[in-house]
Amino acid sequence: MFQLIENAQAGAIFALNEVIQAIPWNEDGLITAIAQQYDSGEVLMLAWMNLQALQETLTTRRACYWSRSRQMLWRKGDTSGCIQQVHDIRFDCDGDALLLLVDQTGGACHTGRRSCFYNAVRGDGVVVLASPLRL
Amino acid sequence: MFQLIENAQAGAIFALNEVIQAIPWNEDGLITAIAQQYDSGEVLMLAWMNLQALQETLTTRRACYWSRSRQMLWRKGDTSGCIQQVHDIRFDCDGDALLLLVDQTGGACHTGRRSCFYNAVRGDGVVVLASPLRL
Numbered sequence: 001m002f003q004l005i006e007n008a009q010a011g012a013i014f015a016l017n018e019v020i021q022a023i024p025w026n027e028d029g030l031i032t033a034i035a036q037q038y039d040s041g042e043v044l045m046l047a048w049m050n051l052q053a054l055q056e057t058l059t060t061r062r063a064c065y066w067s068r069s070r071q072m073l074w075r076k077g078d079t080s081g082c083i084q085q086v087h088d089i090r091f092d093c094d095g096d097a098l099l100l101l102v103d104q105t106g107g108a109c110h111t112g113r114r115s116c117f118y119n120a121v122r123g124d125g126v127v128v129l130a131s132p133l134r135l
Numbered sequence: 136m137f138q139l140i141e142n143a144q145a146g147a148i149f150a151l152n153e154v155i156q157a158i159p160w161n162e163d164g165l166i167t168a169i170a171q172q173y174d175s176g177e178v179l180m181l182a183w184m185n186l187q188a189l190q191e192t193l194t195t196r197r198a199c200y201w202s203r204s205r206q207m208l209w210r211k212g213d214t215s216g217c218i219q220q221v222h223d224i225r226f227d228c229d230g231d232a233l234l235l236l237v238d239q240t241g242g243a244c245h246t247g248r249r250s251c252f253y254n255a256v257r258g259d260g261v262v263v264l265a266s267p268l269r270l
Contacts, residue, residue, distance in 0.1 A: 058256065
């Protein structure tokens with residue numbers, strides 16, 4: 001299916017349920033999902049989805065992931081209030097990664113920071129770019 | 136290590152070699168790496184790195200991944216010419232994902248498209264956003 005889509009021209013449309021059926025889930029039944037702030041372009045976090053999380057996200061338009069540490073659905077923001085309204089969902093070329101364009105309320109990171117990617121390599125060091133807001 | 140960094144304020148500096156030693160590699164010895172165009176913010180692709188790929192990328196400032204399909208180092212652009220000059224490398228909060236801010240020559244996708252994330256969900260369909268340039 002994804003090889004078929006690769007050859008398609010811009011504007012071609014495929015059935016979503018057939019695309020979902022073709023997802024090459026990993027051995028744990030998961031797919032990576034990148035969350036990006038839809039307007040600023042800031043990459044917020046990387047998480048994982050199983051089929052149920054993806055289907056719930058598609059239905060509710062609110063990001064729902066699979067927590068690998070807790071082994072349960074993770075409705076982003078249920079505890080923190082920092083929900084992600086989903087503006088767009090994109091599959092990559094081979095279907096094993098998703099890009100979610102979201103509107104992030106508050107911080108995406110569990111530390112309260114806006115993005116999880118706050119550790120920048122500078123020479124032989126790693127510099128923290130933002131202070132924690134909660135832990 | 137990453138729990139220590141979580142609590143650090145902006146500007147704190149940690150030793151890169153200690154951060155790398157603390158990476159929680161997956162069972163295959165890999166970490167996910169997101170490539171984002173440094174100036175436009177476009178998310179280009181998601182790939183994987185092992186320690187050797189990360190060290191080479193840090194040294195050469197040119198993105199080198201680990202190809203899971205070919206089980207070998209994948210010096211992005213060696214075949215296609217579509218290299219990624221690395222402007223910045225960021226670790227996420229728990230150290231199991233990297234964000235590379237790159238300057239992408241040509242297309243990041245093996246189809247020649249600029250980004251791999253060209254399949255957008257629209258209702259019950261998936262719309263192809265860009266045509267292939269090569270396959």
